[in-house]
Amino acid sequence: MIFRQLFDPVSSTYSYLLASRKGGEALIIDPVLERVDRYLQLIHELDLKLVKAVDTHLHADHITGLGALRDKTHCITVMGEQTKADVVSMRLCDNDKLTIEGLSLDVIYTPGHTDDSYSFVLPDRVFTGDTLLIRGTGRTDFQNGDPRAQFESIFGRLLKLPDSTLVFPAHDYKGDTVSTIGEERAFNPRLQVTSADEYADLMNNLKLSNPKMMDVAVPANMNVGMNQANVMRHGWALTAQQALSVVGLGDVALIDLRENAERQRNGTIPGSLHVPYPSLEESIGAGGMLHELASSTRKRLLFYCAFGERSAMAVQAAHDAGLPLAFHIEGGIDAWKKAEGPIGH
Numbered sequence: 001m002i003f004r005q006l007f008d009p010v011s012s013t014y015s016y017l018l019a020s021r022k023g024g025e026a027l028i029i030d031p032v033l034e035r036v037d038r039y040l041q042l043i044h045e046l047d048l049k050l051v052k053a054v055d056t057h058l059h060a061d062h063i064t065g066l067g068a069l070r071d072k073t074h075c076i077t078v079m080g081e082q083t084k085a086d087v088v089s090m091r092l093c094d095n096d097k098l099t100i101e102g103l104s105l106d107v108i109y110t111p112g113h114t115d116d117s118y119s120f121v122l123p124d125r126v127f128t129g130d131t132l133l134i135r136g137t138g139r140t141d142f143q144n145g146d147p148r149a150q151f152e153s154i155f156g157r158l159l160k161l162p163d164s165t166l167v168f169p170a171h172d173y174k175g176d177t178v179s180t181i182g183e184e185r186a187f188n189p190r191l192q193v194t195s196a197d198e199y200a201d202l203m204n205n206l207k208l209s210n211p212k213m214m215d216v217a218v219p220a221n222m223n224v225g226m227n228q229a230n231v232m233r234h235g236w237a238l239t240a241q242q243a244l245s246v247v248g249l250g251d252v253a254l255i256d257l258r259e260n261a262e263r264q265r266n267g268t269i270p271g272s273l274h275v276p277y278p279s280l281e282e283s284i285g286a287g288g289m290l291h292e293l294a295s296s297t298r299k300r301l302l303f304y305c306a307f308g309e310r311s312a313m314a315v316q317a318a319h320d321a322g323l324p325l326a327f328h329i330e331g332g333i334d335a336w337k338k339a340e341g342p343i344g345h
């Protein structure tokens with residue numbers, strides 16, 4: 001596995017780049033906007049293809065690099081389903097898997113620091129966001145934080161992992177880089193409590209000042225959705241209502257870009273082909289399945305995904321690949337359902 005821990009000294013944030021092999025797909029956890037060029041350089045140097053940019057939660061102390069990385073690499077942005085961010089390409093739930101080629105991380109919902117906090121688990125390590133820090137825990141006094149929920153997330157979920165599990169947090173202010181579950185259970189001063197009430201008392205009396213960047217970072221991080229003006233301007237976007245009248249026509253090929261887990265959870269639009277977003281490039285290239293459909297059989301390609309972000313990028317990519325009859329459903333299957341479009345399983 002390729003694993004890099006990257007540090008932003010301004011916000012003391014750790015970001016993590018993961019891949020299973022040189023030349024393969026990569027994902028990044030908790031990227032910081034100001035460090036995006038550094039990440040891109042490293043991704044290039046390691047010959048990786050960034051396919052997912054993930055935030056453990058909505059950050060209050062730095063602006064996320066999710067939007068910039070998506071705009072520069074066309075990767076998928078990922079957060080938990082509770083996030084208040086306007087649009088992320090994919091939303092995760094408790095017990096989901098976060099996957100890229102050769103790697104699968106278990107997704108666990110660990111609220112408390114915020115109500116959208118998640119941790120991601122590999123067999124030997126866990127990325128804890130701000131839920132569990134090294135000899136500390138993330139504050140619980142804003143963004144719907146809840147010390148009792150955090151107690152449950154830490155004691156009920158994270159500390160159930162094997163003692164040898166490496167702990168990689170989203171921040172450290174003292175220069176520590178990694179810990180283990182066993183070490184934190186024994187030596188983390190916040191965890192030397194016997195009940196949720198005792199923990200809540202401790203957390204409610206920390207008297208911390210707000211993060212310096214909070215008034216800038218929180219609104220910015222809630223507006224990470226892609227600017228789709230270009231797709232709209234060219235008339236490549238159909239509202240769900242408009243899509244209802246063209247789905248099923250003989251010259252329309254409907255293409256679902258989501259992953260299997262999303263399809264199983266949320267259903268599909270009947271009659272759609274499945275081309276997962278990471279394989280799009282190959283499929284729209286010369287000789288690819290979608291390329292053939294669009295050029296030989298003159299089908300109109302109608303892409304959709306979860307919230308309309310992957311599909312907007314797909315439309316642009318199809319046009320760039322010389323396929324002029326490509327469109328997408330604005331707002332994805334989420335909007336389709338609100339328009340009462342039929343759903344199959």
Ligand SMILES: [Fe+2]
Pocket residue numbers: 057058059060061113130138
């Ligand atoms: Fe945080």
